[in-house]
Amino acid sequence: MMNIIWFGLFAVGLVVAAFTGRIDQVTEGVLGGAKDGVLVSFGLIGVISFWLGIMRIAEDAGLVDSLARLVSPFARWLYPSVPPDHPAMGALIANMSANILGLGNAATPLGLRAMRELETLNPGSDTASDAMCTLLALNTASLTLIPATVIGLRLEFHAKNPADIVGSTILATLVATAVAIWLDRHFRARSAAGGRRNRA
Amino acid sequence: MIALLSSWALPVTLAGILVAGALRRVRVYDSFVAGATDGFSTAVSLIPQLVAMMVAVNVFRASGALSLLIHGLAPLLDRLRFPGELLPLALLRPISGSGSLALVTDLFKHAGPDSFVGRAASVMQGSTDTTLYVLTVYFGSVGVRRPRYAVKVGLLSDLASVIASVIAVRLLFP
Numbered sequence: 001m002m003n004i005i006w007f008g009l010f011a012v013g014l015v016v017a018a019f020t021g022r023i024d025q026v027t028e029g030v031l032g033g034a035k036d037g038v039l040v041s042f043g044l045i046g047v048i049s050f051w052l053g054i055m056r057i058a059e060d061a062g063l064v065d066s067l068a069r070l071v072s073p074f075a076r077w078l079y080p081s082v083p084p085d086h087p088a089m090g091a092l093i094a095n096m097s098a099n100i101l102g103l104g105n106a107a108t109p110l111g112l113r114a115m116r117e118l119e120t121l122n123p124g125s126d127t128a129s130d131a132m133c134t135l136l137a138l139n140t141a142s143l144t145l146i147p148a149t150v151i152g153l154r155l156e157f158h159a160k161n162p163a164d165i166v167g168s169t170i171l172a173t174l175v176a177t178a179v180a181i182w183l184d185r186h187f188r189a190r191s192a193a194g195g196r197r198n199r200a
Numbered sequence: 201m202i203a204l205l206s207s208w209a210l211p212v213t214l215a216g217i218l219v220a221g222a223l224r225r226v227r228v229y230d231s232f233v234a235g236a237t238d239g240f241s242t243a244v245s246l247i248p249q250l251v252a253m254m255v256a257v258n259v260f261r262a263s264g265a266l267s268l269l270i271h272g273l274a275p276l277l278d279r280l281r282f283p284g285e286l287l288p289l290a291l292l293r294p295i296s297g298s299g300s301l302a303l304v305t306d307l308f309k310h311a312g313p314d315s316f317v318g319r320a321a322s323v324m325q326g327s328t329d330t331t332l333y334v335l336t337v338y339f340g341s342v343g344v345r346r347p348r349y350a351v352k353v354g355l356l357s358d359l360a361s362v363i364a365s366v367i368a369v370r371l372l373f374p
Contacts, residue, residue: 001332002296009256017263029258036258037251040305041243049239054214056235057221057228066220102213104329105238112341119342127346128339133353136338140294140331140354141361146210147326153304154322159313165322166209167202168368172327175368176361183356187349 040156047152052105059106067097078138078181079131081121088117092135099138102145111139130191134184141180144173202372246298253302261306282366285317289324294331294358301325319373323365331358 017026058064075093082088091114098107114135122129128136147169154162221228260266270277270284277284285307293300307321331354339347 002299005292005295005299006252006256009260012265013256013259013263016265016268017259020264022262022264025262026259029262030255033255033258034251036305036309037254037302038247040254041247041250044246045240045243048243049236052239052242053232053234053236054217056238057226057231058217059235060226060231061217061221061224063217063220108337111338115338115342126344128344128348128350132339132344133348133350136335136347136350137353137357139338140329140334141357142329142334144326144328146213147322149301150304150322150326151210153301153308154313157305157308157313157318159318161207162313163210164203164206165319165326165369167206168319168323168365168372169326170205170209171202171368171372172323172361172364175364176328176357179360180353180357183353184349187353191349 040153043156044149044152047148047155051146051148055103055105058101058103063101064094064097064103064106064110067100068093071096071100078134081130082118086117086121088114088121088131091117092131095135096138099143100145102143104142107139107142111135130188133188134181137180137184138177141173141177143177144169246301249298250302250305253296253299254305257302257306261310283317283320285311286320286324286362286366289321290362293324293328293362294355297330297333300330316369316373320366320369323369324362327365328358328361331355 013026017023072089072093075089075096076084078096079089079092082092091110095107095110095114098104098110115132118129118131118135121131146166150165150169151162154165218228221231266288270287273287274284277287289300289303289307292303304321304325308318311317313319313322335347335351335354339345339350
């Protein structure tokens with residue numbers, strides 16, 4: 001996918017440049033873009049390193065486990081097909097807690113463990129189970145508390161107050177997550193109804 | 201209220217984590233350095249991807265192709281009250297994290313981080329994860345080949361996040 005998009009940006013750009021006669025600007029753009037890519041990444045090293053350092057303290061302090069108790073009733077509502085005492089539920093709750101805390105780096109391994117546990121409930125199948133679809137819906141929408149990379153980028157470009165987008169980001173991420181949960185339940189119900197009709 | 205949340209979110213999170221770490225007797229400095237070392241390699245490994253995408257985005261903009269695209273779709277986007285400059289970002293956000301970061305950089309450079317599009321782009325970049333990447337990694341890890349409705353749900357919630365980002369910035373930064 002990225003191969004097609006990357007090639008396409010160049011191909012379309014070069015063809016359009018041939019018509020608009022902006023070939024000098026394109027050359028400049030190529031050289032400037034390569035330089036910008038490095039400068040921007042370098043500028044982000046500080047913020048990303050700092051934030052992941054802080055996040056590691058949160059992990060080591062066991063904040064994921066502390067949140068788990070609060071999250072578990074909600075997880076049972078989200079994953080009705082998973083038995084509450086199954087190991088999969090533990091992994092699902094841990095993944096959700098890590099996401100809520102904004103521990104993206106910790107959430108992924110926990111999510112993958114949840115996928116393996118869910119696979120044991122749905123063995124040998126290459127079709128996603130209901131619970132897997134819910135897990136994916138939550139993780140693609142991914143609740144964000146502190147968008148550290150974006151704040152770092154805003155700092156680089158001298159935003160007046162780099163963190164002033166945190167409130168709007170939390171608002172948008174809540175809306176997207178609520179929509180994801182609703183869509184997931186909607187499509188799950190529809191697919192269950194379709195299944196019954198097929199069997200009848 | 202939300203402005204207050206914005207200015208307090210980072211310091212409060214920071215203080216909360218440090219206090220929790222101290223209370224649980226975590227060796228906070230050692231943990232920090234271990235995590236920051238990971239962060240450092242994450243940031244450095246971003247360089248080749250960002251170089252690739254910044255060059256491609258610059259070619260697309262410098263050639264005039266970007267403004268052709270935006271002007272071509274302007275009648276439709278205006279009716280939806282959606283700013284055309286954000287369209288490429290909305291399309292690329294679910295596909296590539298580094299690609300969309302390059303587009304956000306490009307918008308900051310041309311419109312500024314404190315412009316409406318700069319802020320909306322910040323929110324779009326921060327408020328969702330890279331859907332296709334997450335789907336590939338999660339389903340790939342257990343060999344699921346039929347994702348059923350998961351792709352549809354992921355992409356539709358990305359659409360919701362784009363709309364919510366634009367509305368949130370309009371509401372909170374009048």
